Amino acid sequence: MESTAPTFSTLPAEMTIAILQYLDPVTLISFSQTNQYFRYLISPQRCHFVERLLALECRENEGGITPIFRARDNQLVPDWNTPEWNSMRWACCSCLRLLPHGSFDNHALLRLRYRKPIPGSPAAHPFTSWGVLPRTRGMTKEQRAKKFAEGKVIRRRYATAVTRNWGHTRLRLMSNVGEDQYLEVFEELQNMDWPIFQEMTFDEYRELSFDAENKIMDDEARAIELEHCGSKRKLRKCNECHFKRGELKPRGRGNGKKGGTAKVPIVPSRRVPVASAFDRYFPGLSTALGINRPSQDMPIFMIYRENAHERWWTMYMVRCPGCGQWQELRNFRFGHYYTHWQPANGHDRFFNPQETPLGREDRITDDFINSLRCNKCLLNKHGHDALRHELLQWFGSVHLSHRLGVQHDLCFGWNWTWNQSSECPAEYKQELMRIVTKPYKIFLRIQNRESDERHLNLSDVAVSRQHFDQLNEFYVTTKGTAPSDWYADSDWIHRWLDEYDVLESHWYWLHAVQTKVEEKPDALIEWAVADSARVVPMRLQE
Numbered sequence: 001m002e003s004t005a006p007t008f009s010t011l012p013a014e015m016t017i018a019i020l021q022y023l024d025p026v027t028l029i030s031f032s033q034t035n036q037y038f039r040y041l042i043s044p045q046r047c048h049f050v051e052r053l054l055a056l057e058c059r060e061n062e063g064g065i066t067p068i069f070r071a072r073d074n075q076l077v078p079d080w081n082t083p084e085w086n087s088m089r090w091a092c093c094s095c096l097r098l099l100p101h102g103s104f105d106n107h108a109l110l111r112l113r114y115r116k117p118i119p120g121s122p123a124a125h126p127f128t129s130w131g132v133l134p135r136t137r138g139m140t141k142e143q144r145a146k147k148f149a150e151g152k153v154i155r156r157r158y159a160t161a162v163t164r165n166w167g168h169t170r171l172r173l174m175s176n177v178g179e180d181q182y183l184e185v186f187e188e189l190q191n192m193d194w195p196i197f198q199e200m201t202f203d204e205y206r207e208l209s210f211d212a213e214n215k216i217m218d219d220e221a222r223a224i225e226l227e228h229c230g231s232k233r234k235l236r237k238c239n240e241c242h243f244k245r246g247e248l249k250p251r252g253r254g255n256g257k258k259g260g261t262a263k264v265p266i267v268p269s270r271r272v273p274v275a276s277a278f279d280r281y282f283p284g285l286s287t288a289l290g291i292n293r294p295s296q297d298m299p300i301f302m303i304y305r306e307n308a309h310e311r312w313w314t315m316y317m318v319r320c321p322g323c324g325q326w327q328e329l330r331n332f333r334f335g336h337y338y339t340h341w342q343p344a345n346g347h348d349r350f351f352n353p354q355e356t357p358l359g360r361e362d363r364i365t366d367d368f369i370n371s372l373r374c375n376k377c378l379l380n381k382h383g384h385d386a387l388r389h390e391l392l393q394w395f396g397s398v399h400l401s402h403r404l405g406v407q408h409d410l411c412f413g414w415n416w417t418w419n420q421s422s423e424c425p426a427e428y429k430q431e432l433m434r435i436v437t438k439p440y441k442i443f444l445r446i447q448n449r450e451s452d453e454r455h456l457n458l459s460d461v462a463v464s465r466q467h468f469d470q471l472n473e474f475y476v477t478t479k480g481t482a483p484s485d486w487y488a489d490s491d492w493i494h495r496w497l498d499e500y501d502v503l504e505s506h507w508y509w510l511h512a513v514q515t516k517v518e519e520k521p522d523a524l525i526e527w528a529v530a531d532s533a534r535v536v537p538m539r540l541q542e
Contacts, residue, residue, distance in 0.1 A: 009035075009037060009038075013041065016041065017041070017131060020041075020042065020130070020131065021130070021131040023128070024055060024126035024128065025048065025051040025052040025054075025055045025126050025127070025128040025130075026052050026055050026056060026126065028042065028044070028048065028052070028128055028130055029044055029048065029049065029052045032044050042130065044130065047129060048128060048129070048130050049096055050091075050093045050096065050234055051126075051127060051128050051129065053091040053093065053096055053097075053098065054091050054093070054233050054234065055126040055127075056091070056098060057089060057090055057091045057098060057116060057233075058116060058117065058119075058124050058126075062089065062098060063088065063089045063090070063091075063098060063116070064084065064087040064088035064089055065078075065084055065087075065088065066116045066117070066118065066119055066124075067085075067088065067116070068118070069110050069115060070162075070221075071112075071162035071221070072161075072162045072163065072217070072218070072221065076110075079272075080270050080271075080272045080536050081272060081273070081536060085101060085536065086100070088100070088101060090103075090104055090108070090109060090116070090236065091233065091236065092104075092236060092237055092238040092241060093233070093234050093235065093236055093237065094237040094238070094241035094245075095238065095240070095241050097238075099238050100535075101270070101535065102269065102317060102326065102328070102535035103238040103239055103240065103326060104236070104238055104239060105239060105267050105268065105269065105317075106268065106269065106270070106271075108236050108237070108238075112158065112224075112225065112228060112229055113228060113229070113230065113231045113232035113233075114230070114232060114233060114235070114236050115229050115230055116229075116230060116233075117229050117230030117233075118225060118226055118229050118230075120226075121225075121226045121227070121229060121230070122226075122227065123228075123229060123230035123231055123233075124230070153192055153193055154224060154228070156192055157192045157193075157194060157220065157224065158220075158221060158224045158228075160189070160192065160217070161217045161218070161220040161221035161224070162217075162221050179206075182202075182205070182206055183202060186202055186205045186206075189205075194220070196216060196220075239265075239267050239317060239319070239326055240319070240326065243265055243319060246262075248260075248262075248265040248267065249262065250262070250345075260318065260319075260343070260369050261366050261369050261370055263321055263369075263370050264318065264319060264320075264321050264369050264370055264372055265318075265319050266316050266317070266318050266329070266343050266369070267316065267317045267318075267326075268314055268315075268316060269314070269315040269316060269317045269328075269535065270314075270315045270535065270536055271312055271313070271314050271315070272312070272313060272315065272536050273310040273311070273312055273313075274310055274311065274312075274313045275297040275298060275309060275310045276297075276298060276311075276402055276405075277335075277336075277337045277398055277401060277402050278398055278399060278402040278510070280313050280330070280335070281330045281335050281394075281398050282330075282395065282398060282527075283531070283534070284527065284530075284531060284534075285513070285524075285527050286509070286513055288523060288526060288527040288530070289513060289516045289517070289520075289523055289527075290516075291509065291512050291513055291516060292509075293509060294502065294505040294506055294509055296309075296502050296505075297309035297310060297502075298406065298409070298499075298502060298503060298506045299409070299495060299499045299502060299503070301409060301412075301492055301495070306491075307495075311339045312339060313339050314339070314342075315328055315329070315535060315536060316328070316329040316343055317329075317535070318331075318332055318343075318372065318374075320332075320372070320373060320374040320377055321370070321372070321373070322373045322374065322377030322381070323374065323376065323377050325374065327374050327532055327533075328534065328535050329343060330531075331374045331375050331528070331531070331532050332372045332373070332374060332375075333375070333390050333391065333393075333394040334349045334350065334364075334394070335398075336348060336350075337401045337402075337405075343364060343369075344364065345364055345365060345366060345369075346363060346364060346365075347363065347364050348362060348363060348364070349362045349363060349364055349368065350362055350393075350394070350397040374532065375387060375391075375525075375528040375529060375532055376529060376532055378390065379525065379529065384522070384525060387525055387528070388521055388522065388524065388525055391521075391524040391525065391528055392517075392521055392524065395517060395524060399510065399513070399514055402510065403455070403507075403510050403514075404455075406503065406506050406507050406510060407446055407455070407456045407507060408446070408447075409496075409503050410456070410461075410464070410500070410503045410504060410507055411439065411442060411443040411446065411456075411464065412443070412496070413493055413496040413497070413500070414436060414439040414440045414442070414443045414464075415440065415443050416492070416493050416496075417432070417436050417440075417471065417493070418436050418440045421433060421436065424478070425478065428474070428477075428478050431474065432474060435467050435470045435471050435474060436467070436471070438463060438467060439463065439464045439467045439468075442456070442460050442463065442464065456507065458511070461504065461507060461508070465504065468500055472497060475497070
């Protein structure tokens, strides 16, 4: 005897709808695709597919892990250079796709209301508007004004919490701060409807320690992030959708305009720490050539950063007019040695600052930007010879500038020691001059731009190493001698002594890379084609 028990598909429509309202967006759309009856009953609209996509980006299997961004110090966990970023995806609510980070600008990923919601927060909970009756009337003018004012206060309070000072120098780090200055800041905090400060007296605020105020700021920022993080993800669009909608227009004025052209837009992307310009523009080339890169990054001698081994570089995504794909700037074979450089109209295309001056033909123009083609498009249209020629020109520019910087850092200690030799105790001075004279002459030669021998060769590096070992032993011998430690005034000379081996290893590495490229120039083509999909360059070998 057949069972007469009702099935889900035979339930009354009203009861079925009441049950379907409890489904999450992903399950609801899946249910609508089971058969014609549920497709007709559910009849999902575009907004329901958007809600499904936003739910999927929060699932680790589809969207990867959720990066946590701390705006106070721009700390990102995990940071851009970690492999986890390769599997992360974000929802574009215009083309309805889950896309990698290279398809979006920074605002779409890191702005508070566009970020992936923090796990456990309300925005991370899947929500569907299906089956919810629309409101019969909108907000009144007074209600809209009140909501706008509340949002403005929240935004100001969040900006204060993450900057900790709302645009002013942190008072607790200063001496001789007057009471009127503290009172002014305290009143500003109270005007933000900040409960903890409204319940606090001025004397209590004045006695707050630096760590206690930090904790208040961090707790408030966290509370706002839990409530508002990801609340406007439905407005997020990828670079391609912005381009198709005509929203990627060059910014700036005159020849300094940024953002490429209407035909070939250039969008600022990630800002990542990279060891050098060579690592920035040719990541992984050393591995492709079969040459081991030094495991330790080269020291960078900077007056405002101690023990620096990398600089922060901005990545730029460019839309190739040939294939329509967004790729990193280095795949179009131009850039600059300086980290603050931007691919703007009128700026230099290549960089050999120590070589002959660049002509107008080497400047970025609208025509140059419109003529850009990625490595693959150039290969397909003009063949191996054309791509090899441009890659060799680009490699020579980047390699030369970096090599000149490395050889200067490798030899600048000889110049410093020569100039400081007058401070050396008399009984040691003759020995010091014997050690320094020959490598100092090498330094003078490579500093002469008109010299045909301004580049270090293998013999020069070998001589410098021999005299460096003698100098290091000399410093140990004379340490603590009268009248004082004559070489102890400069931190840089001590760092040069400590990291000379690293500088030398990078010079040998660059020499080996250059030799290999000269022997096998087609290896550049193989590297360029394989590297075309990568956005963020790794600092070391992969």
